[in-house]
Amino acid sequence: MNTKIIYFIVVLSMFSTLMSCEKMEDTYFEFVKDGETIYVGKADSVKTRGGNNRIELSWLLVSDPKVNSYKVYWNSRRDSIENTVTKTTAVDTVRVLLTDIREDVHNFEIFTYDKDGNSSVAVSTIGRVYGDNYKASLLQRTYKTINRSDDNLIVKWSEAPNTLLFVEIQYTDNMGNMVKKFVPGETEVDSLKNFPVGGSLQYRTAFLPEPEALDTFYTSFNTITEDDI
Known part of the structure; x- marks a missing residue:
């Protein structure tokens, strides 16, 4: 192969790599331009216990001492509940009882937060609520x-x-x-x-x-x- 052609291909490859790196760098700076993104510890080992038009969700707070509240969404995020928690040095268990919930299989999303409003990633779980239809069966x-x-x-x-x-x-x-x-x-x-x-x-x-x-x-x-x- 002609030496000039080889040189041109190498230069073109280096230019493409450089442009790709600059694009990734631009994306990175766009992501953190307002400051470092901070995630707090997420809900761990989530469990559900279904009941008669009610359901209990429980999870563990394992290691992050910054966690001081949570928010649970369901019904396609049209319904939610939030509350504060007190984190100890041990592994803590959070229990949330939801009442007056319609009979169905529900998807729940759990977020935990620190005092500054930084959140965890979402943790999703599925739980079933029972009611008149189940009793009739x-x-x-x-x-x-x-x-x-x-x-x-x-x-x-x-x-x-x-x-x-x-x-x-x-x-x-x-x-x-x-x-x-x-x-x-x-x-x-x-x-x-x-x-x-x-x-x-x-x-x-x-x-x-x-x-x-x-x-x-x-x-x-x-x-x-x-x-x-």
């Missing part, structure tokens, strides 16, 4: 068989979903005592002791929609008699 736990064994009724329960917490049963035994018992979801066979012949019972089913949900949800009570079985 709940069904009683079903049973396979109920049989009498002497003075007792033996109940064989159908398999329970993971969200089923327990069945609450109420009846008056053959000695006139009011009995209330709670049958865990993992129980397959249960005994109702001293159940009167021809007697009746009421029962309802309790659900926990997520492992650390704020609220337990119940079906309505059903009444069955031994004659109906």
Whole structure:
């Protein structure tokens, strides 16, 4: 290749590199021209706990002693809540309870701030709020068989979903005592002791929609008699 052509290519390459660096430098100065951008420590290990038209958000403040407030946005930033925090030398936990929240899956954005108004980067999390629609979807736990064994009724329960917490049963035994018992979801066979012949019972089913949900949800009570079985 001609030496002059090689020299021209090298010069052109150096010129392009120089222009690129100047452009990056201009961008940098545009970014910091009003002073250095300062970010404070962001919310760490964010968790949500859904409930009945409410939800709790929690997170850790790990290492930045400058953090003194926060702001949480949801509903496409049309709703928000803010408050101050007191940072200690340890790892602190912030808990925020939001009430009167519509039943839905929500996206939340969390910002933390120092006393000068410098913010952290946004931390996003998703949480579900439960309500009437969820309650309307709940069904009683079903049973396979109920049989009498002497003075007792033996109940064989159908398999329970993971969200089923327990069945609450109420009846008056053959000695006139009011009995209330709670049958865990993992129980397959249960005994109702001293159940009167021809007697009746009421029962309802309790659900926990997520492992650390704020609220337990119940079906309505059903009444069955031994004659109906």
